[in-house]
Amino acid sequence: MTSTSLRQRLRERLTPDNIRRALWFGLLVFAAYILYLDHVVRTEFERKSWAIPARVYARPLELFPGEKLTRARLFEELKFLHYRIASTTLTPGSYSRHGNDVDLVTRPFTFWNGPTPATALALHFADGKLAALQNLATGVPVSLARLNPVLIGRIYPADRSDRQLITLSEAPPDLVNGLISVEDRSFYTNYGVDPRGMARALWTMLRGDGVQGGSTLTQQLVKNLFLGPQRTLRRKFTEVIMALLLNLHYTKQQILEAYLNEVYLGQEGNHAIRGFGEASKFYFDEPLSQIDLAQSALLVALVRGPSYYDPRLHPRHALARRNLVLKELLQQRHITQAQYAQAIREPLGIAVAPPLSASPYPAFLDLVRRQLLRDYPANELRSAGLRVITTLDPEIEVAAEHALTTRLARLETEQHLPADSLEGAVVVTNSQTGEVQAIVGGRDPQFEGFDRALDAFRPVGSLIKPAIYLTALEQPGSYTLATLLEDTPLSVQESRGVIWAPRNYDRRFHGLVPLPTALANSYNVATVRLGLKLGLPAVMNTIRELGIRHALPEYQASLLGADSLTPIEVAQMYQTLANGGFRVPLRAVRDVLDAGGHPLQRFSLKVTQVVPPGPVYLLTYALQGVVNHGTAVGLAQYVSPDLHAAGKTGTTQNLRDSWFAGFTGNHVAVVWVGRDDDKPTGLTGATGAMTVWGKTMAQIDPEPLNPPRPADVDMAWVDPATGLRADSGCPGAVRIPFIHGSAPVQSAPCASRSPIRVLKTWFQRLFGHQSGI
Amino acid sequence: MVALRSLMPLLSALALLLDACTLLQPATGFSFDSSNVAVVSLFNTARQDRRAGNLSAADATLERALRIEPHNAALWQALARVRLAQGRYRQAEALAQRASALSGKDKALMSQDWRIIGKAREQSGNPTGAQDAYRKADELMR
Numbered sequence: 001m002t003s004t005s006l007r008q009r010l011r012e013r014l015t016p017d018n019i020r021r022a023l024w025f026g027l028l029v030f031a032a033y034i035l036y037l038d039h040v041v042r043t044e045f046e047r048k049s050w051a052i053p054a055r056v057y058a059r060p061l062e063l064f065p066g067e068k069l070t071r072a073r074l075f076e077e078l079k080f081l082h083y084r085i086a087s088t089t090l091t092p093g094s095y096s097r098h099g100n101d102v103d104l105v106t107r108p109f110t111f112w113n114g115p116t117p118a119t120a121l122a123l124h125f126a127d128g129k130l131a132a133l134q135n136l137a138t139g140v141p142v143s144l145a146r147l148n149p150v151l152i153g154r155i156y157p158a159d160r161s162d163r164q165l166i167t168l169s170e171a172p173p174d175l176v177n178g179l180i181s182v183e184d185r186s187f188y189t190n191y192g193v194d195p196r197g198m199a200r201a202l203w204t205m206l207r208g209d210g211v212q213g214g215s216t217l218t219q220q221l222v223k224n225l226f227l228g229p230q231r232t233l234r235r236k237f238t239e240v241i242m243a244l245l246l247n248l249h250y251t252k253q254q255i256l257e258a259y260l261n262e263v264y265l266g267q268e269g270n271h272a273i274r275g276f277g278e279a280s281k282f283y284f285d286e287p288l289s290q291i292d293l294a295q296s297a298l299l300v301a302l303v304r305g306p307s308y309y310d311p312r313l314h315p316r317h318a319l320a321r322r323n324l325v326l327k328e329l330l331q332q333r334h335i336t337q338a339q340y341a342q343a344i345r346e347p348l349g350i351a352v353a354p355p356l357s358a359s360p361y362p363a364f365l366d367l368v369r370r371q372l373l374r375d376y377p378a379n380e381l382r383s384a385g386l387r388v389i390t391t392l393d394p395e396i397e398v399a400a401e402h403a404l405t406t407r408l409a410r411l412e413t414e415q416h417l418p419a420d421s422l423e424g425a426v427v428v429t430n431s432q433t434g435e436v437q438a439i440v441g442g443r444d445p446q447f448e449g450f451d452r453a454l455d456a457f458r459p460v461g462s463l464i465k466p467a468i469y470l471t472a473l474e475q476p477g478s479y480t481l482a483t484l485l486e487d488t489p490l491s492v493q494e495s496r497g498v499i500w501a502p503r504n505y506d507r508r509f510h511g512l513v514p515l516p517t518a519l520a521n522s523y524n525v526a527t528v529r530l531g532l533k534l535g536l537p538a539v540m541n542t543i544r545e546l547g548i549r550h551a552l553p554e555y556q557a558s559l560l561g562a563d564s565l566t567p568i569e570v571a572q573m574y575q576t577l578a579n580g581g582f583r584v585p586l587r588a589v590r591d592v593l594d595a596g597g598h599p600l601q602r603f604s605l606k607v608t609q610v611v612p613p614g615p616v617y618l619l620t621y622a623l624q625g626v627v628n629h630g631t632a633v634g635l636a637q638y639v640s641p642d643l644h645a646a647g648k649t650g651t652t653q654n655l656r657d658s659w660f661a662g663f664t665g666n667h668v669a670v671v672w673v674g675r676d677d678d679k680p681t682g683l684t685g686a687t688g689a690m691t692v693w694g695k696t697m698a699q700i701d702p703e704p705l706n707p708p709r710p711a712d713v714d715m716a717w718v719d720p721a722t723g724l725r726a727d728s729g730c731p732g733a734v735r736i737p738f739i740h741g742s743a744p745v746q747s748a749p750c751a752s753r754s755p756i757r758v759l760k761t762w763f764q765r766l767f768g769h770q771s772g773i
Numbered sequence: 774m775v776a777l778r779s780l781m782p783l784l785s786a787l788a789l790l791l792d793a794c795t796l797l798q799p800a801t802g803f804s805f806d807s808s809n810v811a812v813v814s815l816f817n818t819a820r821q822d823r824r825a826g827n828l829s830a831a832d833a834t835l836e837r838a839l840r841i842e843p844h845n846a847a848l849w850q851a852l853a854r855v856r857l858a859q860g861r862y863r864q865a866e867a868l869a870q871r872a873s874a875l876s877g878k879d880k881a882l883m884s885q886d887w888r889i890i891g892k893a894r895e896q897s898g899n900p901t902g903a904q905d906a907y908r909k910a911d912e913l914m915r
Contacts, residue, residue: 064811112833144811432843582871607867613874
């Protein structure tokens with residue numbers, strides 16, 4: 001084939017019709033390409049940048065006159081909230097102190113009942129109390145106020161678990177202004193591309209100075225979201241189309257927010273630092289909303305080249321570029337000369353070690369997630385920008401974490417155990433409302449792994465005994481606190497012909513013992529005898545009523561706590577006791593608001609009466625005996641006996657598990673100590689878990705336990721040795737509660753109605769006072 | 774001396790009476806007493822919300838008050854009233870029972886609790902149970 005014939009054939013084909021057809025075809029391909037890009041842009045953008053995680057908050061701190069709140073505790077809370085000490089004027093999120101007075105301005109926050117504006121308050125402290133509360137501006141007394149709650153974590157999309165995603169409103173204005181001044185001045189007015197900038201870039205490229213710059217923020221976002229860092233003309237073309245499409249579909253705010261969350265700002269190992277929220281954590285160890293002007297300028301400086309301007313590796317490059325950004329801000333009149341002068345003098349302010357932990361309270365967040373997942377589909381939780389107000393009390397959480405970690409280290413030394421061999425878990429709740437205030441899932445509270453408070457099923461040992469005694473006390477005709485139980489040798493025929501002979505911890509039998517004494521000293525044999533008399537089904541039914549949901553095996557050994565429960569299940573069980581027989585489901589979430597702050601769902605208080613208040617009152621009296629003179633008497637080393645705390649120790653075979661569960665006037669707390677490999681710890685409930693319980697309580701200043709006496713409960717004097725009625729004057733007589741009509745009728749020898757006593761008083765009357773009989 | 778001694782019980786009784794009067798002084802009309810201004814203000818807000826039909830706000834406000842004074846029977850009772858208005862009759866009954874368990878010797882308050890229980894039972898289709906509750910309420914007022 002010659003060249004002429006080729007040319008000729010070409011000419012033959014290039015008819016106007018053919019050219020038109022080819023043009024149409026090209027246009028069609030181009031349109032298809034645009035449609036394809038449009039699809040990519042929209043799906044990817046929605047998938048990535050609308051994934052605003054649910055934000056999770058602690059309980060807000062209430063402020064009211066007369067509140068038991070020290071200045072030190074307030075400062076702790078303000079530290080959690082990153083409030084600043086104000087140098088001159090108070091602005092929201094700052095405070096100042098003068099002796100016993102603190103002035104502060106709260107940050108605005110939208111609660112369930114609507115928005116609460118920033119409020120200026122004057123607080124006066126005296127005698128460990130918030131003595132007075134006033135409006136700082138007007139001096140008018142304020143009866144109640146609350147601080148904005150501490151942000152304790154976020155629930156993220158699965159594929160980016162450690163992202164610190166932010167909303168546009170969380171970004172400091174200096175940062176946004178700096179970004180626009182330096183990177184894309186026409187951002188708010190352009191169509192996603194800037195022709196003049198592009199022309200400039202093209203000119204530089206044609207001159208042979210390499211491909212560079214000229215990208216709008218929208219184009220940069222396209223590069224970060226859809227394209228790689230390579231620069232070719234074809235890619236540039238795709239980039240421009242995509243930028244135009246983005247601009248067409250989304251508002252400037254949406255694009256800017258996505259940019260703030262997507263832009264590449266550094267590298268840690270093989271983990272890319274993306275977005276300003278994460279960068280602020282990575283470089284300053286501060287939330288983005290807290291950084292100042294100079295820090296904002298530094299983050300803006302990094303956009304141009306995160307490795308060249310890396311403030312840790314090249315502080316001089318970083319400083320020069322930061323100051324350039326500051327100068328731009330000044331020239332664009334976003335900041336004053338004074339602000340500029342102050343900011344350029346500031347050091348880079350880089351945090352030494354970059355922390356990338358998602359939440360300081362992973363175990364609690366775990367519980368929140370589980371509670372929410374019952375009501376929300378997982379994707380909604382991760383992407384709808386929900387605001388979740390929880391029940392966590394950061395003060396109590398920190399106290400419990402501290403108590404667990406320090407006590408475990410001490411116990412290992414004392415017991416000559418290998419370091420870090422002991423593990424533990426703590427649950428603290430509000431005893432009346434069922435709100436979970438603290439969860440510690442292990443001795444490294446920051447570890448996001450196995451959460452022992454929620455997932456460690458361990459034999460509960462004697463923690464189960466209150467259920468047996470409660471079953472008995474629900475039958476006032478047969479059992480009272482004056483009933484004598486038999487603590488004598490016992491052999492039980494187990495189902496497979498095996499003989500089970502329960503023993504006491506001290507390997508002795510104690511004969512006839514008053515019911516409260518058997519519980520206080522945790523006598524196994526007396527308890528098993530009682531449990532067998534009541535019947536296993538009756539006891540198991542009580543356990544279910546107290547709030548244990550899952551089916552437990554029913555063995556005779558169940559009476560000594562052979563069955564396994566998790567610490568949070570035990571907390572639910574003791575919650576019902578602390579609540580006078582009303583079961584209140586434990587809750588970690590108060591309410592959920594949508595991204596706009598509108599109320600979505602409340603998890604309201606629910607109660608169910610499962611045991612009459614009378615028997616629970618009697619049991620509580622007996623559980624107070626455990627602490628007062630029983631196995632938990634050592635608690636007095638940590639908390640005052642005036643607290644009248646009620647509790648129970650639990651120890652399992654070969655000292656594998658050490659438990660303590662108990663309650664004060666306002667808290668229920670459960671502690672488990674043991675080893676993950678299930679080896680013996682050498683600890684009893686009292687030497688291990690109880691000390692953690694005591695140390696936790698000592699730090700949170702609990703209320704004394706004085707349960708209200710139910711209407712059907714009377715007090716009567718009895719002689720504990722015989723279980724008979726006594727007089728207040730009788731030696732050793734005690735005044736104890738009885739369900740109405742169940743107090744013993746027969747009198748002990750000492751009591752006035754006993755025959756001997758009647759004779760004695762007759763002699764007394766006859767011969768004067770000291771008859772000597 | 775003797776005269777003074779015989780006066781002592783009278784004086785102390787008088788003092789107790791005075792004490793009781795200041796304690797029982799209704800802070801806001803009605804039978805609600807608390808020495809805590811925050812609780813009083815929350816109680817009043819919740820009552821306004823309930824009467825205005827804003828039940829979820831009343832609910833949230835009463836829980837806020839209960840966190841401050843968890844043993845205050847009147848707050849539990851107020852929450853029971855909100856549940857009654859919400860049509861959550863089982864919760865209304867349970868909360869009124871909780872209130873009653875905390876009412877101590879305050880028979881008037883306890884009688885109101887049983888009246889709420891009666892209403893909850895009546896509206897959930899249990900007229901016999903309701904009659905029992907009303908009878909109990911009446912007995913307490915005798």
